[in-house]
Amino acid sequence: MRIHSKHSGFDHPRASEITPRAKYEQRRALLRLLAAGAGGAALASWAGREALAATRPGKLAALEGQRSAVAGAVTMEKPTEYQDATGYNNFYEFGTDKADPARHAHTLKTRPWTVEVEGLVARPRRFDIDELLKLSPQEERIYRLRCVEGWSMVIPWVGYSLAELIKRVQPLGSAKYVEFVTLADKAVMPGVNGRILDWPYTEGLRLDEAMHPLTLLAFGMYGELLPNQNGAPVRIVVPWKYGFKSAKSIVKIRFTEKEPATAWNKAARNEYGFYSNVNPDVDHPRWSQATERRIGEGGLFAKKRKTELFNGYAAQVGQLYAGMDLRKNY
Ligand SMILES: Nc1nc2c(c(=O)[nH]1)N[C@H]1C(S)=C(S)[C@@H](COP(=O)(O)O)O[C@H]1N2
Numbered sequence: 048m049r050i051h052s053k054h055s056g057f058d059h060p061r062a063s064e065i066t067p068r069a070k071y072e073q074r075r076a077l078l079r080l081l082a083a084g085a086g087g088a089a090l091a092s093w094a095g096r097e098a099l100a101a102t103r104p105g106k107l108a109a110l111e112g113q114r115s116a117v118a119g120a121v122t123m124e125k126p127t128e129y130q131d132a133t134g135y136n137n138f139y140e141f142g143t144d145k146a147d148p149a150r151h152a153h154t155l156k157t158r159p160w161t162v163e164v165e166g167l168v169a170r171p172r173r174f175d176i177d178e179l180l181k182l183s184p185q186e187e188r189i190y191r192l193r194c195v196e197g198w199s200m201v202i203p204w205v206g207y208s209l210a211e212l213i214k215r216v217q218p219l220g221s222a223k224y225v226e227f228v229t230l231a232d233k234a235v236m237p238g239v240n241g242r243i244l245d246w247p248y249t250e251g252l253r254l255d256e257a258m259h260p261l262t263l264l265a266f267g268m269y270g271e272l273l274p275n276q277n278g279a280p281v282r283i284v285v286p287w288k289y290g291f292k293s294a295k296s297i298v299k300i301r302f303t304e305k306e307p308a309t310a311w312n313k314a315a316r317n318e319y320g321f322y323s324n325v326n327p328d329v330d331h332p333r334w335s336q337a338t339e340r341r342i343g344e345g346g347l348f349a350k351k352r353k354t355e356l357f358n359g360y361a362a363q364v365g366q367l368y369a370g371m372d373l374r375k376n377y
């Protein structure tokens with residue numbers, strides 16, 4: 048994870064990080080200029096759903112969804128360029144460099160694939176991925192994603208509320224939490240040979256968080272199936288929490304009575320809590336969380352954005368945390 052100095056007005060990336068990031072942003076800016084042609088008009092082409100469909104990247108099978116009617120599910124902010132959303136990733140199973148997942152994740156085989164649903168449910172069962180995909184109508188959701196490291200993106204996902212799956216397996220009264228277990232296959236994931244995390248990568252939510260309509264079970268993005276580096280064939284997306292809560296390439300969903308351990312909490316308990324709700328007022332012990340850089344926005348020297356409480360989804364999810372001390376439950 049990225050280290051910032053907490054005391055300076057603007058945060059200083061580590062020296063080791065400046066070169067790759069600056070280079071990356073420069074290359075992106077250049078490609079955009081080329082794509083835009085002399086007038087640069089294409090830069091202003093975002094104008095809602097039609098524009099999005101017209102810019103479907105055409106790299107993977109189409110997976111479209113009805114625009115979601117869930118409150119807050121579609122931000123009107125301009126989506127991040129597909130190249131950025133698929134070229135600058137955290138997926139440590141494939142390496143820790145932001146470019147590693149795009150470089151290495153092609154080895155992941157996403158068919159056949161099953162997701163085991165087990166634990167405290169009346170109807171535990173194993174789903175084939177294509178059956179899971181058709182369990183409920185696909186929706187398009189345009190979410191902000193805020194990484195704990197201080198950057199953000201806007202991504203048009205395709206999926207449906209995780210609640211749709213949860214309802215079908217019927218949690219028992221004793222179920223209080225949901226744990227997500229992801230693939231850890233040394234044969235295709237070079238990062239799993241290293242000890243940076245305790246594999247498999249696991250995550251968890253409280254049952255009411257998992258049932259919230261904004262919590263998405265995602266199968267696609269930008270109108271197509273998920274690229275491997277973004278968590279194919281199925282991941283969750285929890286837009287009001289730091290990005291690491293959104294587990295990729297899920298193989299098991301388990302309902303539990305006790306709060307499940309999570310990969311980042313095990314790695315650094317005082318830095319990555321179970322809740323990890325986006326909160327500009329609760330700093331990471333080693334850096335501020337007050338601002339963020341939107342990936343694709345003008346490189347290293349672009350003005351930073353103010354980070355919003357619950358990543359801007361407070362109206363929808365604030366009630367989940369009524370009466371809780373957000374500093375203690377970080
Ligand atoms: N299995 C797994 N899931 C993961 C991660 C990971 O390393 N392994 N990284 C997380 C982090 S830190 C972020 S910010 C998001 C990034 O999602 P994206 O690459 O689709 O933008 O995925 C999350 N899910």
Ligand SMILES: [Mo]
Nearest residue numbers: 194195290291
């Ligand atoms: Mo992240």
